[in-house]
Amino acid sequence: MQCPKCHAAMHTYNRNGVQIEQCSGCRGIFLDYGELEALTRLESQWQAPQARPAPPAPYPAQAAPAAPAWGAPHGGHHGGHYRQRGFGRMLFSS
């Protein structure tokens, strides 16, 4: 594909899942239908509430987070046992 402005070759790049064509000469950018909206959406997610899926372990293997003096020991023995039921309960005002 040729750039409509300077007629140099355009190369396709993938930016956050959106295909854009950029001119190798004037660096101009060509967007297909809907791609501007897709970029705008990505930008708004990036600026404020980032809705992108979190990496699997954003806070990897740190020391246990701080807890209050009255906190239960977090040895891991609670987790699997209570998690499913506790989670469901957390969904509702209690």
Place this chain on the structure above:
Amino acid sequence: MELAETGGDVLGALARMARGAVHGEGECGCGPEEVRVLADREDGAVVRHGGLVAKAHAPGTEDAPHAARLALAAHPDLGGILLPPVPGPRSGRIGDRPVTVWPYGPPVDPGDPDAAPWEEAARLLALLHRTPPPADPALPAMRAPAKAALAVGRMLRTAPDHPAAATVLAAWRTVTDDGGSGPGGGGTRAYLCHGDFHLGQLVRDFRGAWRLIDVDDAGLGDPAWDLARPAAWFAAGLLPADVWARFLGAYEEAGGPATGTDPWARLDLPARALTVQTAALALAKSAAEERALDEVEAVMIDTCARITVSRTAPASAASS
């Protein structure tokens, strides 16, 4: 859409209002899964019809605070944070309950804990707390401390003789002793707060982005109360430490003002209050249903006991 009905058939009236909001007097071709009661509680009944829901707020809801909270949800500064109501003259009443109309949004899937949007919830709360409160109309205090006090009151009315009631009450005294039952959560902080945050307060909007819903308890106060429920569940040992770390980390990363360098300095008091609230309601509900406490409820009572012990044991009173 004025329906002057009294208590009796709130859900029926709500269903008619929701249908009218979507179709007017016209035909309804909505599928049965799109016409459903989503909630039926004293403090909020919600009926879905197609793309909209109609909500009956608590009986006796005061007009001025209600109007201010609705205006907050519709305020452009809160776009992208709170789900806005459906514009237009869509509100009505059922008896002494005001009714409002909102877009329907899919909620968090309770069957899939790993998919729960903890980071997104934290960022939305941080953005809410960072938004300067709109000056007009003036917002009331957020209601999180009032809800904790109401839960204790309900326990005292309905289960005063329960063997665990004294344990819950003793933990509640550590909250009131610290001024935590005051308006806005005690203290002088006056941030925009949700007032009743939990994972059921998130839905996806038409774009698929998560938004906070339910402004009935929103208002000004100490934003630490909005983190208090997950904090309480973490402290009780029910919310895994890694999930809590993700939630708090995302909140701090988004610049939320609720916590400082020592998060528990601010979280301790509201997390104690939410522990008490959960335990008090567990006692009230188990008494009403004439059943024993289940495992999770018993954990909350144990946590209440530890709260009181940590207060009376001099060596561990560091965080108070």
